[in-house]
Amino acid sequence: MKFCKNIKAVTVAFSAAFMALLAGCSDSHVAGNSAETGSPELAGIFVLDNGSPAAHARVQCVPSDFNIISADRAERSLPQAFETETDENGNYEFDSIPSGRFSIEAFHEKSGQMFLKQNLANEQGEPLALHDTLRHSGSVKLLVPGAFRENQGGDAIVVGTTIHRRISVQNGKIEVDSLPADSLDIVIYMDKLFPVKFENVSVQPDETTVWGDSVIYSFTAPLALPERENPKAENSASGDSVRVVTDIPLALVLDSSVCDLDSLDHLVGRWEAFRISHSAAKKQLPIAEPQLQNGKMMFWVRLDSLNTADEIELTFNTAKDPAYAFDVFPTNRSYSLVYHFDSGLSLLEDSAEKGYFEGSAETATGLDCGGGVLGNGMHLGADDVVTVKNSAGKDSTRKVNLTFDDDGYFCFSLWLQLESLDKEQLIFKKAEEYALRYVPKQGFVVDFYHEAMQSVAEDVSKTAEDSSYKISWVSGADGINAGEWVYVAFSRRAFEQVLFYVNDRQIVSEAEKSDWARSVKERANFQLGGFTGNIDELSIGACFHDESWTLTTYLNQHPENRWPSLSAR
Structure with a gap:
């Protein structure tokens, strides 16, 4: 039978036990007809991370649309047929599993080790075999939107699992503890606010990770001036006139055509600006705290010098705390x-x-x-x-x-x-x-x-x-x-x-x-x-602002066709 042929080798110590579990299988059985043959629809062996059997661990099959904090109380519990327990050797089996997609959860109370496997499919009623190792739980700290108040309470769940944790906002973060090691989509509910979803949160055993440490947005803006503004272009090998402009404040504008501003507004991190030369040299520039209004996010950056062959790079990094300059409009420029x-x-x-x-x-x-x-x-x-x-x-x-x-x-x-x-x-x-x-x-x-x-x-x-x-x-x-x-x-x-x-x-x-x-x-x-x-x-x-300075400021602040124009890297 296909069910028997699909079984992969497991730890030698439990191969015999696993084969004994499947002793009832034969090629004469009809795949998926467990009600008539007595064969399980899902079976396997769980072991702990030290190689010993995960004996008496709770195992659950959870439909992909299961929501443990559903408004309908009747929908908050699993059918009895979707819950079981491993035996002394870590063996488990289900005679009935959810149709469509589902997850398998396992929890060994004595060791505290857990297991989660998401997005399994019950295709055409064919039996499945799943065996794996339970591991210690982990935790994550989620950077939360500014709309959440300090010490505000709420709930964290993973849809399609029985994971449900009470949480609170502390120092702009939420720690969700006792999570299985996996890549999770965590949904946060706070009071009457709309749920906030954190996708692909990587949870590691025994470690607390801050989701967003490696989340970096990057945008660039070429400093090449619009062609109509380059009267000396015919005398320039680069096709662009080079103006001597130093320490000039420039406005950089992000709108919804460049990025999802709502997502950015929910994150805490640091904005930084750099001038990237044609030789790839990088110099950090002073940047003021951004202002979000009318569907746009605006930054003031002090450009140390204007070389039209260079570009400005604007980055946002959630691994860094917010910090901004206080000399974008410097008094030394009067x-x-x-x-x-x-x-x-x-x-x-x-x-x-x-x-x-x-x-x-x-x-x-x-x-x-x-x-x-x-x-x-x-x-x-x-x-x-x-x-x-x-x-x-x-x-x-x-x-x-x-x-x-x-x-x-x-x-x-x-x-x-x-x-x-x-x-x-x-x-x-x-x-x-x-x-x-x-x-x-x-x-x-x-x-x-x-x-x-x-x-x-x-x-x-x-x-x-x-x-x-x-x-x-x-x-x-x-x-x-x-x-x-x-x-x-x-x-x-x-x-x-x-x-x-x-x-x-x-x-x-x-x-x-x-x-x-x-x-x-x-x-x-x-x-x-x-x-x-x-x-x-x-x-x-x-001070005295010359022609180059004046025209550069005009181009930068012009309400239409503003220069320089940001785009996502």
């Missing part, structure tokens, strides 16, 4: 103020952003967060004002200030979406120090006030060149449309060099000088507001 507006006026936990200038809204209606160019932006009405506290004058206790000398450096960049263009609107100002306005037909206007020294103001022999005055730079109206995002960036090195951009268009125009009646500046806080529309990614600092 970032005095950075607002992302992702959480209103709350600043990200970055040293340049959190440490100095917090915003305070003055509005009767409350400021609204909406869609920005990256994450959320901020919506302001014509009467809404945000005041940046403690920014009126220089403060020697701070590393950075929002007061800038005439002979120093000054820069800002932002994205703006104006609802209408039919009237003059103030974007921001710092009393009579500097300001950004929108003026119909003129476009964006940057004002900077020059304060004459008191001795000069009192000396009538001095020329007008030495007196107080206001100087303005005008962008023109090209590229500015109501309801559309526009990028405005301005940098100056004293009054010797000025760089003014609207989107990716450099403004080439002469500065306009006009009279300013006052001779002493009014020292006041920086204020944002006086327009109706949305604003995002505002930064102000004391």
Whole structure:
């Protein structure tokens, strides 16, 4: 009979016992007709890991859809025919086994050793032989979703088995003890939350393993610039222009087209960023804690240098504890103020952003967060004002200030979406120090006030060149449309060099000088507001950003066709 022919050799000490168990088999028996012949549908021998018989071990056949915590109490127990016990020699047999797929479980109470074999099939009623060695149990620690509370209780089961363990959340992990050594799909139930399934969890005997130690996600983003942005490509052997850009913060965005963000959000681990050169050299980059909103996960990374032949690698490793940098927007690059507006006026936990200038809204209606160019932006009405506290004058206790000398450096960049263009609107100002306005037909206007020294103001022999005055730079109206995002960036090195951009268009125009009646500046806080529309990614600092820096930032933050683009490795 086929049942007899399929038996494989086992330990010599138990070969005789096993053959005795099958003595009733003969080629005249009809396969699978155990009810008529008395032959078992499933039989075998279990031994312990020291080679001795697994005597009086409980053995169960469990249907693949069995759920021990089923809502129907009648479905929580196995039929009596699916349970048995081994004899003194470790022999067992079943006259009836579940149809379809099922598991075999064995537990030897005296030794604590266990056995689990999943996904067995009862095909056309043919008898089966299964013999194996029981082993000591193991345990695993599962990294749990953030929705689970510390000390929260629950249940862990393996569907298709009788495994059921009461559990609790401890330090962001759940330990499930006394599991058979096998590859298991563990399902976690917590209160009224949806079950969470951990697939292919490898359990080893006598060992506690942390599921997720080797779970690593990896994404890459080539730093090659879009072809239309490479005016020097025809002079470059690589087909790409190389720009000298250093220490620039870049936004990297993951969305559902690249990976399952829900799965990532359930895991605890560390995000890291690296620049990979064409020679495969790898350098780690500072990375801020990611922000998950609107179905996207966004990372700020400080790129040490831009070489368009290189790529950025973004990895997530559950074997490492979370740890993030505090210098993605470094003060040594003179970032005095950075607002992302992702959480209103709350600043990200970055040293340049959190440490100095917090915003305070003055509005009767409350400021609204909406869609920005990256994450959320901020919506302001014509009467809404945000005041940046403690920014009126220089403060020697701070590393950075929002007061800038005439002979120093000054820069800002932002994205703006104006609802209408039919009237003059103030974007921001710092009393009579500097300001950004929108003026119909003129476009964006940057004002900077020059304060004459008191001795000069009192000396009538001095020329007008030495007196107080206001100087303005005008962008023109090209590229500015109501309801559309526009990028405005301005940098100056004293009054010797000025760089003014609207989107990716450099403004080439002469500065306009006009009279300013006052001779002493009014020292006041920086204020944002006086327009109706949305604003995002505002930064102000004391440095000069050249053409390469400005255009690279524009490409990186552009709401469409953003560069660089991440893809799964």
